[in-house]
Amino acid sequence: MPMRVLISDQLSHAAIQILELRGIEADFQPTLGKDKDRLAALIGDYDGLAIRSATKVTADLLARSPRLKVIGRAGIGVDNVDVAAATARGVIVMNTPFGNSITTAEHAIALMFALAREIPAADASTKAGKWEKNRFMGVEIAGKTLGVIGCGNIGSNVAIRALGLKMRVVAFDPFLSAERAKTLGVEKIELDDLLARSDFITLHTPLTHQTRDILCAENLAKTRKGVRVINCARGGLIDEDALCKALDSGHVAGAALDVFNVEPAVSSPLFGRANVVCTPHLGASTAEAQEKVALQVAEQMADYLTRGAIANAVNFPSITAEEAPRLRPFIELGEKLGLFVGQVARAGVEKFSIVYEGAVASQKTKAITAAALCGLLRPILTEVNAVSAPMIAKERGVGVEEVTRELESDYESLVTLRASTPEGEIAISGTVFHDGKPRIVRIGQIAVESEFSPSMIYLTNEDKPGFISRFAGLLGEANVNIATFALGRDRPNGEAVALVAIDGAAPAPTISAICKLTGVQQATALQF
Numbered sequence: 001m002p003m004r005v006l007i008s009d010q011l012s013h014a015a016i017q018i019l020e021l022r023g024i025e026a027d028f029q030p031t032l033g034k035d036k037d038r039l040a041a042l043i044g045d046y047d048g049l050a051i052r053s054a055t056k057v058t059a060d061l062l063a064r065s066p067r068l069k070v071i072g073r074a075g076i077g078v079d080n081v082d083v084a085a086a087t088a089r090g091v092i093v094m095n096t097p098f099g100n101s102i103t104t105a106e107h108a109i110a111l112m113f114a115l116a117r118e119i120p121a122a123d124a125s126t127k128a129g130k131w132e133k134n135r136f137m138g139v140e141i142a143g144k145t146l147g148v149i150g151c152g153n154i155g156s157n158v159a160i161r162a163l164g165l166k167m168r169v170v171a172f173d174p175f176l177s178a179e180r181a182k183t184l185g186v187e188k189i190e191l192d193d194l195l196a197r198s199d200f201i202t203l204h205t206p207l208t209h210q211t212r213d214i215l216c217a218e219n220l221a222k223t224r225k226g227v228r229v230i231n232c233a234r235g236g237l238i239d240e241d242a243l244c245k246a247l248d249s250g251h252v253a254g255a256a257l258d259v260f261n262v263e264p265a266v267s268s269p270l271f272g273r274a275n276v277v278c279t280p281h282l283g284a285s286t287a288e289a290q291e292k293v294a295l296q297v298a299e300q301m302a303d304y305l306t307r308g309a310i311a312n313a314v315n316f317p318s319i320t321a322e323e324a325p326r327l328r329p330f331i332e333l334g335e336k337l338g339l340f341v342g343q344v345a346r347a348g349v350e351k352f353s354i355v356y357e358g359a360v361a362s363q364k365t366k367a368i369t370a371a372a373l374c375g376l377l378r379p380i381l382t383e384v385n386a387v388s389a390p391m392i393a394k395e396r397g398v399g400v401e402e403v404t405r406e407l408e409s410d411y412e413s414l415v416t417l418r419a420s421t422p423e424g425e426i427a428i429s430g431t432v433f434h435d436g437k438p439r440i441v442r443i444g445q446i447a448v449e450s451e452f453s454p455s456m457i458y459l460t461n462e463d464k465p466g467f468i469s470r471f472a473g474l475l476g477e478a479n480v481n482i483a484t485f486a487l488g489r490d491r492p493n494g495e496a497v498a499l500v501a502i503d504g505a506a507p508a509p510t511i512s513a514i515c516k517l518t519g520v521q522q523a524t525a526l527q528f
């Protein structure tokens with residue numbers, strides 16, 4: 001029986017040709033995604049489903065598709081796919097995260113020009129029969145400083161184009177290495193410095209807990225008077241009410257927005273302002289970008305269905321049925337060790353190494369390394385996955401080293417992560433016991449054994465009498481219950497570490513209070 005792929009949304013006919021050239025039967029029904037009942041009736045006959053945003057892939061739909069092996073999303077967002085349900089059914093979910101990077105970068109540059117020269121307002125005025133030549137006094141781009149918040153694939157492309165326009169470019173990105181910044185020709189600085197120095201600020205970071213309202217009232221107040229702001233990334237990165245007030249006061253000279261907190265944005269206090277340029281989420285809307293993502297998704301699906309190769313999967317790396325039972329616990333261990341480092345690191349990671357000792361060294365360690373990188377990056381980049389993580393790390397100039405060697409510990413297998421940051425090295429080791437549960441067994445040179453819990457607190461402190469009672473007292477005052485408490489130290493009265501599992505997330509004020517305890521070097525709330 002030939003492989004069959006259903007295309008349920010509008011997609012370039014070039015995608016159909018690619019699938020058919022690879023011996024895959026392509027059924028092109030571009031309006032089917034809007035008819036969920038008919039889609040549910042037909043989906044059981046296909047091995048692959050190629051979609052855009054109109055088709056909603058729910059758990060119910062997946063339950064009706066016993067043959068389905070892969071879902072290909074032509075574009076980056078997979079919000080319309082129940083990824084957890086797909087993973088549970090063994091369905092690979094792929095996207096095309098880099099197909100629209102040039103188009104989005106160009107749109108950001110176009111908005112910057114429109115903002116600098118007040119083109120939309122001047123256009124409307126002229127078409128209204130006015131000739132207000134003296135009203136629209138713009139500013140030059142050349143010689144100005146552009147601050148890029150988020151210097152990944154799209155942000156880097158914006159930076160390259162801005163440098164070509166003779167702008168000075170500064171960038172804030174915790175995962176941008178000094179070497180990568182030098183290669184791009186940008187200056188890597190901290191956020192406060194970027195806010196203070198930039199004439200234009202452009203946002204190119206995902207929307208995460210850390211980046212939400214990154215341009216809040218407080219941060220907007222730190223900007224240079226007369227700054228202009230561009231957002232082609234995600235709604236929610238800017239506090240829109242705070243931006244309105246900054247525009248009203250004249251502190252912010254103008255803003256150009258392609259994305260909004262609520263979309264479709266049919267009304268907004270930002271609308272109707274001469275110094276605000278608005279577009280309806282057009283970052284990826286070019287014929288070239290749409291063609292690229294169609295070609296990419298077809299190639300990726302064909303590679304998987306005919307050769308078993310996986311590219312840009314958002315749910316899991318490829319492993320065989322025989323490898324899965326042995327490898328899966330170590331993939332979980334790698335991801336959680338990476339999550340630990342990603343949450344504990346207080347400065348950007350410049351170099352990352354992972355050492356495999358013992359039995360685990362003979363397994364498919366690339367999948368574990370990818371999972372560890374995914375965990376490392378996830379606190380900043382929510383859309384990262386085990387397949388895209390190595391590429392994203394490379395883009396940001398994070399050197400990755402993988403080492404396998406003979407066992408040098410008492411454990412059957414040991415995995416050690418080491419991350420170099422400007423503040424020093426972070427090292428953590430873990431293993432999988434016979435019960436299949438991953439555990440931490442060492443932090444730095446200090447032995448400390450702990451399982452991973454959903455909510456934890458990591459502490460480093462001076463080993464002094466009375467500290468634990470003071471720490472536990474703060475948790476008690478905040479009504480935070482301790483589930484487990486793992487301790488370790490390098491020597492009496494030396495350095496101590498603690499991993500404390502708690503019921504529920506640690507309140508931020510409590511973490512701040514813990515940091516102020518005498519002898520505390522670091523206190524970090526962890527989520528696994």
